[in-house]
Amino acid sequence: MNLDTWLAPHADALKLRARRTTVIASNIANADTPGYKARDLAFGEVLAAARGGLPRLPLARSAPNHLASGTLGGAAHVLYRQPEGASLDGNTVEKDLEQARFAENAMRYEASLQFAKRRVDSMLRILKGE
Amino acid sequence: MNTRIFDIAGSAMRAQSLRLNATASNLANADSVAGDPASVYRSRHPVFAAVLDGEIGGVATRGVVESARPAERRHAPDHPLADASGHVYASNVDTVEEMTNMMSASRSYQSNVELLNTARQLMLKTLRLGE
Numbered sequence: 001m002n003l004d005t006w007l008a009p010h011a012d013a014l015k016l017r018a019r020r021t022t023v024i025a026s027n028i029a030n031a032d033t034p035g036y037k038a039r040d041l042a043f044g045e046v047l048a049a050a051r052g053g054l055p056r057l058p059l060a061r062s063a064p065n066h067l068a069s070g071t072l073g074g075a076a077h078v079l080y081r082q083p084e085g086a087s088l089d090g091n092t093v094e095k096d097l098e099q100a101r102f103a104e105n106a107m108r109y110e111a112s113l114q115f116a117k118r119r120v121d122s123m124l125r126i127l128k129g130e
Numbered sequence: 131m132n133t134r135i136f137d138i139a140g141s142a143m144r145a146q147s148l149r150l151n152a153t154a155s156n157l158a159n160a161d162s163v164a165g166d167p168a169s170v171y172r173s174r175h176p177v178f179a180a181v182l183d184g185e186i187g188g189v190a191t192r193g194v195v196e197s198a199r200p201a202e203r204r205h206a207p208d209h210p211l212a213d214a215s216g217h218v219y220a221s222n223v224d225t226v227e228e229m230t231n232m233m234s235a236s237r238s239y240q241s242n243v244e245l246l247n248t249a250r251q252l253m254l255k256t257l258r259l260g261e
Contacts, residue, residue, distance in 0.1 A: 014256070018132060021252070025135045025245050026186040029142030032149075032238055033178040033189050078185040099241060106248050113255055120260045 006123065010116040016046055017109040023078060024102045027093050034089035038081040038098065046077045134186065135249045139242045141181070141188030146239040148176050148191055153232045160223040163204070165211040171221040172196040173228070197222055 020041040030036040083092040156173045164170035179192045199222040207216030 018252075021249060022132050022135050022138065022186050025138045025249070026180075026182075026188065028241055028245055029138045030178075030180045030187075030189050031142075031241070032146070032234065033180045036180045039185055095238075095241065099244075102245065102248070106252055109252055110255065113252075113259060117259055 003123075007116060007119055010112050010119065013047060013112040014109065014116065016041065016043060017105055017112060020105050021102070021109065024098055024105060027081075027098045028095065028102065031091070031093045031095045031098070034091060036091050036093060038083070038091075038093045039078050040081055040101070042077050042079055049077075133253075136246065138186065138188040139246045139249070141190065142242045143239055143246075145176065145178055145189045145191050146235045146242070148194075149235040150232065150239070152176055152194060153228050153235065156223045156228045157225065157232075159221050160225050160228070162221045163209070163211060163218040164201075165213050165218065167201045167203070167219045170201045170219040171223070172201070173199075173221065173223040175231075199224075 020043060023039055023041055027038045027040075030038075081092055081094075083094055086092065152174050159171040162171040174194045174196050176194050177192045178189050181187045181190045201222050202220040203217050204220055205216055206212055206218050209218045212218050
């Protein structure tokens with residue numbers, strides 16, 4: 001049994017959830033900043049890419065200063081939010097929605113953490129031979 | 131989990147507390163008067179700007195601007211600060227605007243505290259993984 005593949009799905013999910021936490025945190029931090037555009041991680045897409053579900057076509061780069069296309073959870077997967085209503089100062093953060101998403105993301109992070117913990121526990125049980 | 135979340139939420143808390151300070155100063159000076167329109171207290175507000183590093187980032191204050199709204203001229207010839215024509219100039223602070231500002235700033239501050247608490251708990255739980 002390979003330890004990496006044993007923990008991998010949950011470890012990937014945890015990494016992405018943590019990343020999404022910081023993205024949403026910067027949305028909430030900039031809720032009163034004029035002109036700030038709210039962003040979010042396209043989570044399903046990134047996780048699918050991480051697990052090799054969706055083949056991602058890399059963008060060809062013909063010059064060294066072209067931007068690289070997205071790696072796992074890279075800038076390519078962070079998209080701008082479409083707000084329900086635009087605010088006058090150009091800010092697209094909907095604070096209550098962001099807070100709800102933050103809470104949801106934190107809960108899912110904990111869920112992934114629990115799953116990972118179970119895996120570690122069962123691994124320990126196997127090692128002990130109980 | 132990345133510890134940058136603490137910087138982000140911390141920068142927002144600093145910015146919002148500066149906004150609260152400015153509001154306190156404006157409300158305290160709402161009834162200040164002066165003898166000429168140039169030296170009267172003007173309401174001041176911080177200007178926020180996002181400090182993005184990649185797609186995430188905190189918020190910084192790019193300075194404090196004074197409101198350009200004209201000061202209110204009052205006829206009060208008995209006032210010790212009155213000018214030659216018997217007028218004093220009252221500050222241009224709008225108390226209703228300041229009260230809404232105060233509520234918005236304190237709510238934003240609170241949400242950032244919540245954010246920090248949640249992130250801290252998640253990190254502690256992650257550290258305990260495998261115990």
